[in-house]
Amino acid sequence: MKKALICGVSGQDGAYLAQLLLDKGYQVFGGSRDAQMASFRNLEKLGIRKDVSLVSININDFRSVLQTLQKIKPYEVYNLAGQSSVGLSFEQPVETLESISVGTLNLLEAIRFSGLPIKLYNAGSSECFGDTGSAPADEETPFRPRSPYGVAKAAAFWQVANYREAYQLFASTGILFNHESPxxxxxxxxxxxxxxxxxxxxxxxxxxxxxxxxxxxDWGWAPDYVEAMWLMLQQSQPDDYLIATGxxxxxxxxxxxxxxxxxxxxxxxxxxxxxxxxxxxxxxxHANPRKAKEKLGWEAQxxxxxxxxxxxxxxxxxx
CATH class of the missing domain: 3.90.25.10 (UDP-galactose 4-epimerase, domain 1)
Known part of the structure; x- marks a missing residue:
């Protein structure tokens, strides 16, 4: 049975991803800063809280990350943690940068240090692109973020790219456009x-x-998008993909x-x-998700x- 660790399991994407992985027969570990105190309302709503093994992990603390990886030894790690509101990032820019950028770096470094054969998915964002006008962005479009959130996500994206090239880690970023759900x-x-x-x-x-x-x-449906996350880690080689409806x-x-x-x-x-x-x-x-369709076989439903x-x-x- 494959083990997966979802950092940020209490959020929208984390809950839907946990549901998807459970349906595929994974043993799912859900990471939260304080698993004993968090409500996990979204897992309750989907009826899967009892099926997810909840663990306390603070991805801003390298020791916490390393200990968790060494204990669980997951096959896949999904990094969905960090401050997730663009609007709030203007009010809390330091917390936003630290929770997204430092947290991602700790995961990458802990995977490298542990030597475990872990595949990492990193949650990127269309906010990295900034304003492209009417031109649809793709994986080659330069980043010009216009919010502290976008800046933090851009930094995390390049950290992942650097560790993939320098240390041959299997690490992929999904550049997701807006995706919503109840x-x-x-x-x-x-x-x-x-x-x-x-x-x-x-x-x-x-x-x-x-x-x-x-x-x-470009608004999509969150349950569609978590399938794309999973598909990225099933490929033979790591890569970055833009996920959107088009x-x-x-x-x-x-x-x-x-x-x-x-x-x-x-x-x-x-x-x-x-x-x-x-x-x-x-x-x-605006988005051009052609690469995801061609290489992952994924298309928004x-x-x-x-x-x-x-x-x-x-x-x-x-x-």
Whole structure:
């Protein structure tokens, strides 16, 4: 039985990845900074908490990482840990950089030091690209990040590339564009929109306050994307892959679809609040996921409209 360690198992991607690996017959270890105190709400929601072996690991502490790897001896390690909000990274830039960049470096160095034949997946981000205008980014597009989060993810990406070349580690980065699900917390704008629309449909008199609704993103479905993570570690050679749907929509289009799902006109309920604008932001995000399709055989199964409807259905069912 293959062993996999998921660092950041309590998040959206970690929970769906744990579910995928369990379905494939893996023994799954879920890493969290304090496994005894964390809630693991997402694992509970998916009904798999009892099936995941929970371990305490602080990836910012090299000794903690090394001891965990030597004890578990995993076949695959998935690095999904670290501060995950772009907006919050402007308020907590140091914590963001340390949790993403230092944590990734500790994992790489611990794998190298241990000598164990571990395959590492690193969670990259489309935020590394910055604003590419209407040109779709691919694996060769230069990085010009416009947020502390993007800077941290770019640093982690190059750390992985360096260790892969210098020490022949099997280490791959998935450069994932936006991917959503019901497991998103409300600090993410997609879940904020869905939750508010459903409350309003149930009789709430609130207005939904948002920042720039003219931004455009490539939105996918998180369960699709964790399959791509797994596929990267099944290849004969490590490499980096861009994961996206290839379809970009404006945030106002996502809002429209969500409100249509609950039979409301979004323009009657949404107001723009300048306090939600970021110091710098990406106007448009476009992606070319051709390499993933050609080499991994992976293709997104859900586009934005379907993602919005799935999130609304889940939200209404939980109310």
């Amino acid at each position: 497991l998103r917390p409300e600090r993410f704008v997609t879940k904020k929109i869905v939750a508010a629309a459903c409350r309003i449909a149930k009789g709430s008199q609130e207005n939904l306050k948002l920042g720039n609704i003219d931004i455009a993103r 379809h970009t929509c404006k945030l106002k289009d996502f809002i429209r679809v969500v409100f249509e799902c609950v039979n409301l006109n979004w323009e009657d309920h949404v107001v723009t609040d300048a306090s939600f604008f970021r110091p710098t932001d990406i106007a448009e995000g 859900h586009k934005m409209e379907h993602v919005a409807r799935l999130m609304v259905d889940d939200q209404l069912a939980s109310m």
